[in-house]
Amino acid sequence: xxxxxxxxxxxxxxxxxxxxxxxxxxxxxxxxxxxxxxxxxxxxxxxxxxxxxxxxxxxxxxxxxxxxxxxxxxxxxxxxxxxxxxxxxxxxxxxxxxxxxxxxxxxxxxxxxxxxxxxxxxxxxxxxxxxxxxxxxxxxxxxxxxxxxxxxxxxxxxxxxxxxxxxxxxxxxxxxxxxxxxxxxxxxxxxxxxxxxxxxxxxxxxxxxxxxxxxxxxxxxxxxxxxxxxxxxxxxxxxxxxxxxxxxxxxxxxxxxxxxxxxxxxxxxxxxxxxxxxxxxxxxxxxxxxxxxxxxxxxxxxxxxxxxxxxxxxxxxxxxxxxxxxxxxxxxxxxxxxxxxxxxxxxxxxxxxxxxxxxxxxxxxxxxxxxxxxxxxxxxxxxxxxxxxxxxxxxxxxxxxxxxxxxxxxxxxxxxxxxxxxxxxxxxxxxxxxxxxxxxxxxxxxxxxxxxxxxxxxxxxxxxxxxxxxxxxxxxxxxxxxxxxxxxxxxxxxxxxxxxxxxxxxxxxxxxxxxxxxxxxxxxxxxxxxxxxxxxxxxxxxxxxxxxxxxxxxxxxxxxxxxxxxxxxxxxxxxxxxxxxxxxxxxxxxxxxxxxxxxxxxxxxxxxxxxxxxxxxxxxxxxxxxxxxxxxxxxxxxxxxxxxxxxxxxxxxxxxxxxxxxxxxxxxxxxxxxxxxxxxxxxxxxxxxxxxxxxxxxxxxxxxxxxxxxxxxxxxxx
Amino acid sequence: xxxxxxxxxxxxxxxxxxxxxxxxxxxxxxxxxxxxxxxxxxxxxxxxxxxxxxxxxxxxxxxxxxxxxxxxxxxxxxxxxxxxxxxxxxxxxxxxxxxxxxxxxxxxxxxxxxxxxxxxxxxxxxxxxxxxxxxxxx
Numbered sequence: 001x002x003x004x005x006x007x008x009x010x011x012x013x014x015x016x017x018x019x020x021x022x023x024x025x026x027x028x029x030x031x032x033x034x035x036x037x038x039x040x041x042x043x044x045x046x047x048x049x050x051x052x053x054x055x056x057x058x059x060x061x062x063x064x065x066x067x068x069x070x071x072x073x074x075x076x077x078x079x080x081x082x083x084x085x086x087x088x089x090x091x092x093x094x095x096x097x098x099x100x101x102x103x104x105x106x107x108x109x110x111x112x113x114x115x116x117x118x119x120x121x122x123x124x125x126x127x128x129x130x131x132x133x134x135x136x137x138x139x140x141x142x143x144x145x146x147x148x149x150x151x152x153x154x155x156x157x158x159x160x161x162x163x164x165x166x167x168x169x170x171x172x173x174x175x176x177x178x179x180x181x182x183x184x185x186x187x188x189x190x191x192x193x194x195x196x197x198x199x200x201x202x203x204x205x206x207x208x209x210x211x212x213x214x215x216x217x218x219x220x221x222x223x224x225x226x227x228x229x230x231x232x233x234x235x236x237x238x239x240x241x242x243x244x245x246x247x248x249x250x251x252x253x254x255x256x257x258x259x260x261x262x263x264x265x266x267x268x269x270x271x272x273x274x275x276x277x278x279x280x281x282x283x284x285x286x287x288x289x290x291x292x293x294x295x296x297x298x299x300x301x302x303x304x305x306x307x308x309x310x311x312x313x314x315x316x317x318x319x320x321x322x323x324x325x326x327x328x329x330x331x332x333x334x335x336x337x338x339x340x341x342x343x344x345x346x347x348x349x350x351x352x353x354x355x356x357x358x359x360x361x362x363x364x365x366x367x368x369x370x371x372x373x374x375x376x377x378x379x380x381x382x383x384x385x386x387x388x389x390x391x392x393x394x395x396x397x398x399x400x401x402x403x404x405x406x407x408x409x410x411x412x413x414x415x416x417x418x419x420x421x422x423x424x425x426x427x428x429x430x431x432x433x434x435x436x437x438x439x440x441x442x443x444x445x446x447x448x449x450x451x452x453x454x455x456x457x458x459x460x461x462x463x464x465x466x467x468x469x470x471x472x473x474x475x476x477x478x479x480x481x482x483x484x485x486x487x488x489x490x491x492x493x494x495x496x497x498x499x500x501x502x503x504x505x506x507x508x509x510x511x512x513x514x515x516x517x518x519x520x521x522x523x524x525x526x527x528x529x530x531x532x533x534x535x536x537x538x539x540x541x542x543x544x545x546x547x548x549x550x551x552x553x554x555x556x557x558x559x560x561x562x563x564x565x566x567x568x569x570x571x572x573x574x575x576x577x578x579x580x581x582x583x584x585x586x587x588x589x590x591x592x593x594x595x596x597x598x599x600x601x602x603x604x605x606x607x608x609x610x611x612x613x614x615x616x617x618x619x620x621x622x623x624x625x626x627x628x629x630x631x632x633x634x635x636x637x638x639x640x641x642x643x644x645x646x647x648x649x650x651x652x653x654x655x656x657x658x659x660x661x662x663x664x665x666x667x668x669x670x671x672x673x674x675x676x677x678x679x680x681x682x683x684x685x686x687x688x689x690x691x692x693x694x695x696x697x698x699x700x701x702x703x704x705x706x707x708x709x710x711x712x713x714x715x716x717x718x
Numbered sequence: 719x720x721x722x723x724x725x726x727x728x729x730x731x732x733x734x735x736x737x738x739x740x741x742x743x744x745x746x747x748x749x750x751x752x753x754x755x756x757x758x759x760x761x762x763x764x765x766x767x768x769x770x771x772x773x774x775x776x777x778x779x780x781x782x783x784x785x786x787x788x789x790x791x792x793x794x795x796x797x798x799x800x801x802x803x804x805x806x807x808x809x810x811x812x813x814x815x816x817x818x819x820x821x822x823x824x825x826x827x828x829x830x831x832x833x834x835x836x837x838x839x840x841x842x843x844x845x846x847x848x849x850x851x852x853x854x855x856x
Contacts, residue, residue: 498789498818502745505818505840509751512842518758541840 017049017155025049029162035059035170039072039141042163047074050155052145054119058086059129059141059167062174068099068142070118081118088138098126099142104157106148121146125153127160131168140168200274200294203281208243211289220263220294227266234266245276246290261294273298338413338434344388344427346381355434358402358411369405376402380415384430387417394419399437412437486554493551500544507537546679553686560690562715564601567631567640568593574611575629578619585619588626597633600640601714606687607642610695613680614644614707622648625704633713639693643708650701660685660695684709691715737782737854738762742772742798743816744790748839752785755843756850769793773801776808783850788817788828796831803832812853816841 025045032038039057046052055074061067068086086095094115098105108114108123117124124146128139143163145156191214194201200217204210213221221242223235245261261276274294281289329352332339338355340348351359359380361373379400387396397416404411413434420429511534513519515527522530552558571591575582582589600607611629618627625647632641651659660681681695688695693711739761743749746767753763764779766772769790776784784802788795795815802808815833825836835849 494819501818501839502748506745506747506751508840509748509755509843512844513751513755513758516844518755 021045021049022158025159026162029166033170033173035167035174036071038166038170039163042143042159043072043074043145046145046152046155046159050152050159051147052152052156053147054121054124055143055145056081056084056118057129057141057143057163058084059171060088060138062171062178065140065171066138071141073118074145076118076120078118084118086142095126095142099128099139101128102130103127104153104160106153108148117144119144119146123148125156127156129160129164129167131165140164140171199296200292202292202294204246204290204292206288206290208246217294220266223266230269231266234264234269238263238266242276242292246278246292260297263294271298272296273301335433337436340380340432340434342384342430342432344429346385346388348377349429358405358434361405365405368408372403372405372408376405380432383415384417384432387419387430388427394421400434402434412441414440490551490555490557493547497544497548497551500540504537504541504544508534508541511537543679546683549683550679550686553683553690558687558690560603560715561605562601563604564599565604567597567600567642570604570608571611571629571631571642574608574615578612578615581616581619585622587619587622587624589615589619589629590626591629591631593630594632597631597640598713600711602691602711603715606691607709607711610684610687610709611642611644613684614642614709617680617707618644618646618648618705622646622704634710638713639710640713641708641710643706645704645706647704650703651697651699651705652701656697656699659697736760736762738764738779739850740764740766740772740775740779740781740784742766742769742784742790742795743787744768745787748787752843752846755847759847761850769795769798772798776802776811777805780807781811783853784811784813785846785850786813786815786833788815789819796827799828799831799833814846814849814853816846 025042028041028045029038032041039059043052043055043057046055053075055072056070056076057072058068059071061069066088068088070081070084073081086093086099088096088099090096094107094112095117098107104125104127106123106125108121114122114124124144125148127143127145129141129143130139141164143156143160145152194212194214195216197214198216200220201212201214202210202217202221203212210217210221220238221235223232227235241261241263245259248259259276259278261274263272263274264270265272273296275297276292276294278290278292281291283289332350332352335352336354338358339352340355340359341350343349348359358376359373361370379402383396383398383400387393390396395416395418397414400413400415402411402413403409414437415432415434417430417432419427420431422428511530514522514530515534549558571593575589575591578589615627615629627644627646630643630645633639634641685695688709688711691711692715693709696708696710697705698708699705739756741749741752741756741763742765743752744767749765749767753765756763764775764781766775770793772784772786772790772795773793775781786795786799790798795817799813799815802811802813812834813832814835814837815828815831816837816839817828818839825838828836835853837846837849
C-alpha cells in the first residue's frame, strides 16, 4: 500500500505534460512502420512522461485479430509475458469487457479484484486501442498500464487515442504487404504449374494478343531476338495459324470449343497436331479473354491411325478367315468321309454332314439312336484324347468301332487325327478324318477267302505239277527207251541189211557168172530161168537198199553232199540210166527244160534219186501214152521245180496222201498188179525234206499224174 | 569146192605172169565166187579167211592186189590193212575194201586205214573186175 501511495504521488507531480513532449511522441509513432517498435515507443513515452511504471501493449495477431498478444512491455518481462494472450471472444473476461468499450477503465477498484495480468498489479488501467474514436466491433489492441491514478489514466487514454489509429494503419499496411507477397507467391506457383504442363497454355485477349503463355506455348508462338530465321518463320506461321483458329472460334460462339490445329515444331520443323481447347473467360476488370490449351495429339493421331489401320487389317483378315472358313466348310462338306475338328478339351467344334450323322442325334430319333451317338462320341473322344496326351506325336491313326445311329449296323472306321499347332507351339485343335472300313474289311475277308482258295489251288497245282513231273519223267524214260529202241531198230536194220547183202551178194554173183557162161553154155530155157532169178535178186536188193535208206535218214546218218551242177546234165543222166526200162515200155518219154534254169547247189545224188523214182513210177503206172520230164525256175521263191507228168492210170484223191507212207502202194491188196516195196515215195519225201524242198502231186484217175519236186536253188547249210 | 575151182581153172588158162590177187573174206561162198570169176578172167588168185591169214599170205606171196572184206573174225579188215600199209614189204600193194555195210562211216574208216578203193556189197563179179583192172593199170 505504501508503494502504491508513492507512485500516485509521482504521477500527480508529472500531471502536467507539455505539448512538445506530446509532439515528440506523435513524431516517434509516425517515425516507425513497425507495430512492435511503435507500441514500445508509446509505452516508453508513458513511463517517461506520465509516471507509468509497468505497462503492456497487446495487439491482435496477424492471423487471428480476435486473439491479442503482447508486442511491447514496460517494467515487466519473463515467461508470463510471452505466454499471455487475451481472447476477445471470451465474453465474461473483465479485460475483454474493458477492451470493447471506448474509454479507458480502471480495473481492481470498487471491491472487484483485478484480473491477473503480467503487470502483477491489483489495480491498473486498461485502454482499448481503436482505429477511430468510434465503437468498432473489435479493438486492434489493448494498452494496460499501472499505477492507476487519474493523471496516468488521462495520459493512457490520450496515448491509446494516438496509438490505436496508428497501429491499425500499420496493421493494415502489414496486411496489404503480406497479401501482395502472397499473390506474388501464388502467381509464381501458378506460372511454375502452367510451365510444368507440357501442353501449351495461353491466355489471349479477344484480338488474339497473348497475355499469358507458358514455356511450351512460348516456344511455339514467341520468338526471341536470337532465334534463327527458320525458327522465326515457323513461329510466325504458328501465330498465323493460331490466330486464324481463334478468330473462327470467336465467330462460332462462347461455348467451350475443340478444334484441331496443325502447327510446326520450330526446332525440327516436323508437323505437330494439336487439339485446341479454348474457353472464353469474362473478367469485369481485365476484360474478356480466351484461355487456350493445346493438347499434342500428334502421337495420338498416329496411334489412332495405326489403330484404324490395324482394325482395317483385322477386318480384312476376318473377311479372309470367313471366306477361308466358308471354303473349308464347302470342302469338308463335300468330302464323303466324316471330318471332325476338336478343341483341346476334346469338344467337337466343327464337323461335316457325314460326321453329323454319326455324332448328333436327330431329336426325333429314339433312345437307342441317342445312346449310339453317345457311345460313338465316347469312342471318338477317347481316341482324340490319346493324341492330346502324346506330347511328341503330331498324328495318330487307328481303328474305332462306331455304330451307324440310323441303322444300328456296326461301322468300323479308320481314324486319322492330326494336331493343329499355333505359331506359339500350342495345340489349338485336332482334325480327324474317319474312313469307313466296312468295304475294306469285306475286301480283306474276300481277299482272305481268295488267298485260301488260291493256296488250295496252288496246292492242287503243286500236286498236279508233281504228277506232271512224274509223268514227264516216265515220258522221258519212255522216250529214252523209245529212242534206244529206235536206235536199236536202226542198228538192227543196218545189221539186217548187211546180213541180207552177204547172201544176196553170193546169189547175184553166181547168177551173173552163170549167165556170163563162166561155168559153160546154158540152154535157152536155163538162161530164161536164171534171168528170172537174177531179176528177183535185184528186186530184193532194191528193197533192201530202200529199207537201208529210210533207216539211215531216220537215224540221221544220211549225209548231205552239196555240189554245184547243171540240171540239164542231171536230167540227161537220169534218162540214160532209165533207158533200158524206157525202151521196154514203148512209151514216148520226153524232156522239156526251161531256158532260164540256173545252176543248182544242192545234193545232186538225192535229186537224181528222186527224179529216177518219179520217172520209173511214171513208166510203171503208164500203160500207154507219154511221160514228160519238165524243169523250171521260180524266180520269186528262188526254187527249182522238176516235174514228171504221165498219162497213166492216175491216183484217186483218197490215195494221194497214202502213197507217201512207208510200205504203201495205192493198191495194197495181196494180189496187186504192181510190184515194188512201196518205199520209193516215202524215201523221196524224206530226201526232199532234207533239201528244204517238198513234193506235190496232181492227178486225175484215168488221165495221169504229175509229181513235182520243188527245192531251193541253193541249200543254205552244209 | 575143189571140183568147182578146177572147173574154173580149166575154163580159163592162167598165164604164169598173170597178176596175183589175194581175196580175203570169211564167207566162203563169196570168197570162192570172186576167186572163180577172177581165175576165169585170167588172174592168179590166192584166198584168206581172216585177218591173220591175210597178213600171212600177203607177206608170203606178195600179191599184186588184195580184195579185203572188212568184217572179219579176229583181226578185222581195217586192222589188217593198217598193218599191211605199215610194213615196207606190203605197203605198195593196192587194197580194195569190200563191205556189206553201206553206211558212210565204213567208207571213211576204210580210207583212213589205208585202203585204196572201197566197194559196197552187193558187188557183182564184173564190177570188181573193172575196179581191179583200173587199179592195176594205174
